[in-house]
Amino acid sequence: MLAPASVADYRELARRRLPQLMFDYVDGGSFEEATLLANRADLQRISLKQKVLRDVSALDTSTSLFGQKLALPIVLAPVGFAGMMARRAEVQAAKAAERAGIPFTLSTVGICPIEEVRRATSQPFWFQLYMMRDRGVVKEIISRAAAANCGALVFTVDLPVLGTRYRDIRNGMGVQLPLLSRLRMAANFASKPGWIHDVGVRGRPLTFGNLAGVVKGANSLGALLHWTTTALDPSVTWKDLEWVRSIWKGPLILKGVLDEADAREAVATGADGIVVSNHGGRQLDAAKSSISVLPRIAEAVGDKTTVLMDGGIRSGQDVTRALALGAKACMIGRAWVYGVAAKGEAGVGAVLETMKRELRTSMALVGAPRIDAINRSVVEG
Numbered sequence: 091m092l093a094p095a096s097v098a099d100y101r102e103l104a105r106r107r108l109p110q111l112m113f114d115y116v117d118g119g120s121f122e123e124a125t126l127l128a129n130r131a132d133l134q135r136i137s138l139k140q141k142v143l144r145d146v147s148a149l150d151t152s153t154s155l156f157g158q159k160l161a162l163p164i165v166l167a168p169v170g171f172a173g174m175m176a177r178r179a180e181v182q183a184a185k186a187a188e189r190a191g192i193p194f195t196l197s198t199v200g201i202c203p204i205e206e207v208r209r210a211t212s213q214p215f216w217f218q219l220y221m222m223r224d225r226g227v228v229k230e231i232i233s234r235a236a237a238a239n240c241g242a243l244v245f246t247v248d249l250p251v252l253g254t255r256y257r258d259i260r261n262g263m264g265v266q267l268p269l270l271s272r273l274r275m276a277a278n279f280a281s282k283p284g285w286i287h288d289v290g291v292r293g294r295p296l297t298f299g300n301l302a303g304v305v306k307g308a309n310s311l312g313a314l315l316h317w318t319t320t321a322l323d324p325s326v327t328w329k330d331l332e333w334v335r336s337i338w339k340g341p342l343i344l345k346g347v348l349d350e351a352d353a354r355e356a357v358a359t360g361a362d363g364i365v366v367s368n369h370g371g372r373q374l375d376a377a378k379s380s381i382s383v384l385p386r387i388a389e390a391v392g393d394k395t396t397v398l399m400d401g402g403i404r405s406g407q408d409v410t411r412a413l414a415l416g417a418k419a420c421m422i423g424r425a426w427v428y429g430v431a432a433k434g435e436a437g438v439g440a441v442l443e444t445m446k447r448e449l450r451t452s453m454a455l456v457g458a459p460r461i462d463a464i465n466r467s468v469v470e471g
């Protein structure tokens with residue numbers, strides 16, 4: 091490949107650069123990966139309507155969410171452990187997002203802490219929260235997000251327990267491996283010197299920055315697994331959403347909604363927005379794809395709340411499809427991680443530039459020069 095042209099090309103570059111175990115952690119889904127595949131397949135099945143002679147000389151991809159102006163209807167999704175894919179990846183991605191004029195969302199289990207991302211940027215980024223058993227830790231982290239002037243709190247609720255991910259198990263995550271397997275893993279790491287230097291040497295300290303002091307030795311995927319099984323609170327309910335609402339004053343977004351009744355309850359409990367999401371096919375395998383449930387959720391609550399969507403978005407055409415079916419904007423997860431793993435901050439910038447170019451082209455070809463002109467009428471059928 092002389093020059094990457096698409097998000098799929100950045101995925102290939104990331105595959106070459108990362109140790110197998112890291113690539114599989116990003117790329118994979120839960121169980122048989124049926125939902126992961128459905129997220130892509132169902133998007134690809136949606137045909138856009140080609141429209142002609144519409145004067146598309148002035149295209150405008152900007153929009154606004156929660157009073158914030160965005161240059162593109164795209165938000166970088168929270169990705170735990172991103173800083174293991176490239177040196178201080180959360181900071182690199184936040185800077186690329188800022189340059190592109192869109193928000194970055196920092197995961198609770200990012201390598202870089204809130205304060206480090208804050209120091210590196212001047213625009214507000216978003217913060218993603220998981221409900222932990224220790225409510226004192228949760229309260230503290232929410233006040234750190236408020237002190238850093240985070241533009242929104244994204245409360246992720248589709249992970250009361252961790253989905254089983256066969257690829258991670260096969261790669262030895264959370265498993266005591268025999269000596270021969272450990273040697274094979276070491277040989278695979280040794281074959282990626284660029285990654286070792288970037289992450290292992292220059293990317294330190296490799297800890298869950300937001301939870302330093304709460305989780306120890308969090309520098310392996312095994313530690314991440316251990317954290318999810320011990321620190322996350324599976325007893326979380328709508329009451330906790332009420333509690334979060336009472337202490338977080340800014341925009342509050344509930345992430346991981348796939349059901350209309352849940353969407354209505356989110357609105358009734360005071361969420362300002364929802365993300366229609368199945369966690370990128372990493373949680374309930376056999377769940378519907380995000381794009382297939384988006385229309386009925388948008389129908390149910392789209393006039394009362396801000397509906398975002400993620401899962402399988404890999405191009406500007408996909409963004410057009412999601413907006414046409416009722417999303418105000420899309421989150422992208424793997425797309426930005428492939429970019430940062432391949433080429434750091436510049437890679438995230440290039441992925442966003444690629445998606446912007448694709449979005450502009452599809453807007454022109456469906457005859458919708460502004461974001462608010464992308465609606466059902468641009469979809470076939």
Ligand SMILES: Cc1cc2nc3c(=O)[nH]c(=O)nc-3n(C[C@H](O)[C@H](O)[C@H](O)COP(=O)(O)O)c2cc1C
Nearest residue numbers: 116167168169170197246369370400401402423424
């Ligand atoms: C490697 C990886 C780690 C993730 N970690 C988190 C996380 O810490 N918090 C969260 O809310 N979602 C997490 N997600 C889910 C993403 O925020 C997002 O919902 C998903 O990636 C969207 O699908 P896509 O990757 O096909 O764009 C993660 C996804 C991936 C791929």
